[in-house]
Amino acid sequence: MSSTTDNTTTDDDATDARPRELLQAANVKKHFPLNEGLIDRLLGDDRVVRAVDGVDLTVHAGETVGIVGESGSGKSTLGRTLSRLYEPTDGSVVFDGQHIETHSGRELRPIRRRIQYVFQDPMSALNPRKTVGQSVARPLEVHDIASGDEKWKRVADLFEEVGLGPSQLDAYPHELSGGQRQRVGLCRALVTEPDLVVFDEPVSALDVTLQAQILNLINRLQREFDLSYLLISHNLNVVRQVCDRIAVMYAGEIVERGATADIFENPQHPYTRSLLDAIPQIDGDGTRADRKGLDGEPPSATNPPSGCRFHPRCPEFIDGSCPGQKPSLQDVEGDAGHEAACHWLDRSEAERAAHTPPSTTEREVIRSESADD
Numbered sequence: 001m002s003s004t005t006d007n008t009t010t011d012d013d014a015t016d017a018r019p020r021e022l023l024q025a026a027n028v029k030k031h032f033p034l035n036e037g038l039i040d041r042l043l044g045d046d047r048v049v050r051a052v053d054g055v056d057l058t059v060h061a062g063e064t065v066g067i068v069g070e071s072g073s074g075k076s077t078l079g080r081t082l083s084r085l086y087e088p089t090d091g092s093v094v095f096d097g098q099h100i101e102t103h104s105g106r107e108l109r110p111i112r113r114r115i116q117y118v119f120q121d122p123m124s125a126l127n128p129r130k131t132v133g134q135s136v137a138r139p140l141e142v143h144d145i146a147s148g149d150e151k152w153k154r155v156a157d158l159f160e161e162v163g164l165g166p167s168q169l170d171a172y173p174h175e176l177s178g179g180q181r182q183r184v185g186l187c188r189a190l191v192t193e194p195d196l197v198v199f200d201e202p203v204s205a206l207d208v209t210l211q212a213q214i215l216n217l218i219n220r221l222q223r224e225f226d227l228s229y230l231l232i233s234h235n236l237n238v239v240r241q242v243c244d245r246i247a248v249m250y251a252g253e254i255v256e257r258g259a260t261a262d263i264f265e266n267p268q269h270p271y272t273r274s275l276l277d278a279i280p281q282i283d284g285d286g287t288r289a290d291r292k293g294l295d296g297e298p299p300s301a302t303n304p305p306s307g308c309r310f311h312p313r314c315p316e317f318i319d320g321s322c323p324g325q326k327p328s329l330q331d332v333e334g335d336a337g338h339e340a341a342c343h344w345l346d347r348s349e350a351e352r353a354a355h356t357p358p359s360t361t362e363r364e365v366i367r368s369e370s371a372d373d
């Protein structure tokens with residue numbers, strides 16, 4: 001976690017001490033055609049998968065922002081769109097003061113160097129027929145950064161930095177363990193001296209001991225190389241360890257965001273609370289305690305529920321407003337920079353106390369009605 005970042009800094013809080021905004025996304029959407037076949041197009045099937053559907057997000061210089069949410073909530077698509085591996089369908093992406101949402105070809109080259117994406121499976125970014133040293137060195141040639149001895153010196157220094165030995169420069173990806181490959185993935189991302197690194201589930205394929213080692217390494221590298229991070233994970237324990245701020249995604253939208261401590265200690269959105277309730281806990285006797293997960297399945301990304309997209313699964317469902325109106329992100333009183341999109345934020349204490357949450361059967365009915373829409 002960045003030692004220089006003020007966790008309480010908000011997007012609206014303009015002070016001189018405020019860190020520089022490195023990346024700003026406004027109303028970013030990424031929709032995929034549901035069917036790309038010629039016949040579907042001829043039949044006029046123009047339905048889309050709303051993978052990311054109107055996201056605003058800022059990453060300040062030196063901070064780590066976490067994106068969490070269930071599988072299919074749009075985390076990876078958001079990360080790829082903000083790093084311009086995907087072109088957004090709509091919205092703006094400003095990187096270091098420059099609009100990059102419509103950049104292509106030559107214009108994107110310097111951006112590719114400055115924003116790096118680390119995939120969950122580092123093998124996917126490594127050529128199985130090249131040694132890992134060659135794969136890490138390649139971006140130095142592509143971006144005309146270094147060649148010859150200088151190139152190999154940079155690669156060897158980075159290997160040492162992440163705890164890999166010189167002999168591993170000549171190894172092929174399949175000869176390395178999962179942890180070593182993830183370290184090579186880090187070298188490949190850092191070799192171009194980027195400003196922003198997007199990590200997509202960086203440790204989910206590793207066992208718990210290795211996870212801790214890689215997360216410590218990621219933290220140390222951030223301080224040493226003055227990096228900003230966007231970290232995508234479905235594992236809240238991981239984001240808690242490394243992130244300054246967290247954005248919670250549900251069905252392509254951000255439903256809550258704030259400083260890490262505020263999200264964990266004062267969650268406002270029922271979805272966030274359900275995610276936190278589902279974190280596996282270790283009991284006093286060392287056994288794993290079963291936690292309550294979320295009811296129901298994530299909604300269709302093609303035809304998301306009306307109003308609040310979480311309403312069919314929400315334990316706090318309020319008839320009328322939840323399916324009827326989309327809640328917008330609003331400030332959570334008392335927590336700087338903490339926002340949530342939930343109709344409950346508009347309700348008084350008395351209304352909250354008088355509310356009877358829907359029963360399990362009623363929630364099943366709400367879900368089936370929403371699926372029929």
Ligand SMILES: Nc1ncnc2c1ncn2[C@@H]1O[C@H](COP(=O)(O)OP(=O)(O)OP(=O)(O)O)[C@@H](O)[C@H]1O
Pocket residue numbers: 032033049050051069070071072073074075076077078234301
């Ligand atoms: N290239 C694509 N074409 C069509 N649909 C896609 C594509 N990529 C993602 N999607 C869909 O977009 C939605 C969001 O997917 P995404 O992978 O971004 O979610 P995620 O939160 O990262 O999930 P996971 O944790 O499982 O990776 C899903 O419904 C997914 O099926």
